[in-house]
Amino acid sequence: MDALTKLNVLGLVLSAGLLAMACVKADRVRAWRARVNPSAEELPDAAFVVARVALVATAGVGVYLSVQAFGVSDDMSWDDSELTSAMQGATDALDGSSGYGDMYADDPDSDTGWIDEYATKIEDEVVEHGGGDAPQSGVDATPADYNTASEARYRVTASGAGTAYCLTVTRTRSKDGDYEPPGIAGGEGTLTIPSYDFAVTTRQGPC
Template sequence: MTWLSVILFVLAALLILMACVKARRVRSWRESLNPSAPEVPDAAFVVARIALIGVAIGCVVVGARGLGVEDGSKWSDDELKSAVEQAAYELDGSLYRVDESGEPVVHTDDHETRIETEVAENGGGDAPQSGVDAGPADGNTDTDAYFSVSANGADAEFCVHIERVRSKKDDYTPPGLDEGTWTQLAYRLAVTSREGAC
């Protein structure tokens, strides 16, 4: 997209240069090529200049919009940093329950998806809503996991650490059952982030 915009800007400059050529010079050049050609009226030069300048303005507008579209389709390092910090803040303290068998309701694969979604949603500005990758580190468990977060267009990389912390106060026993008969155990997520790969 950048090359297309550059070509359009160069074309606009050439069109403006063409519009600046004096009528006398065009007439003498035309006469040297074809001496018997009829004379071109001044009004034709005015119309040609207006058309050339109009097309040049169109090239500049389309080129500028192309650069804007390209900028909006890639992440910058600052956008990614801000989005990762905000995502970690929003995920920190999230409630996390286990099912009847004691298995976590959310596994590390789901953490990966949650991080990618939160970062994309917190991009702000003209950051795209896609292109985020949260790659899990080797040796992750359901209770302690690290994810390297990167994004399309950004050179920076961030490490998000998610730790599952037991939260007895958030345990859930359905109404009508005695506590301990069937209880969903509750955990809270402790989430932090730092710059650099995990």
């Protein structure tokens, strides 16, 4: 339970306490005051009416604010079902996609610079497929330490969700060939940009 949820629960408990105080009978209050301070003036019935109205109104405000805060708390955190649905959507969107490598790398097929950039792409896709009730942030795609230029794994988590996923990306040179920008020539002929296809799979659990 996060700090905001604990605060919301405390607000409901305090509101319940105020309602309980409003239900205490006037005779019991008078008897208690008489024991504590026998010389005190007796409270009129109107004072009890005003006190009850104030207590009930304050409790009502407390309940309203707590319920609203629960909604805010839900909007700020993911649950397992939201993350599961978002991961399915993100995997479908990323699988079969394409992209470009580093045209200035000596060996673009051995370049690993794309791995960290792809982590941001995964996070964006998961958020995009989270649905209307899911938060618009809080997703983290952490690359594994043993990734290679051709295959990378990411541990995907979301704030509030107890489930983690392992997303695997396989990068292969595009079957359609490298991209040739029109009208641009390199020093030794036509300039080409290495193109790659991405195959993406996801499974629940650690990588």
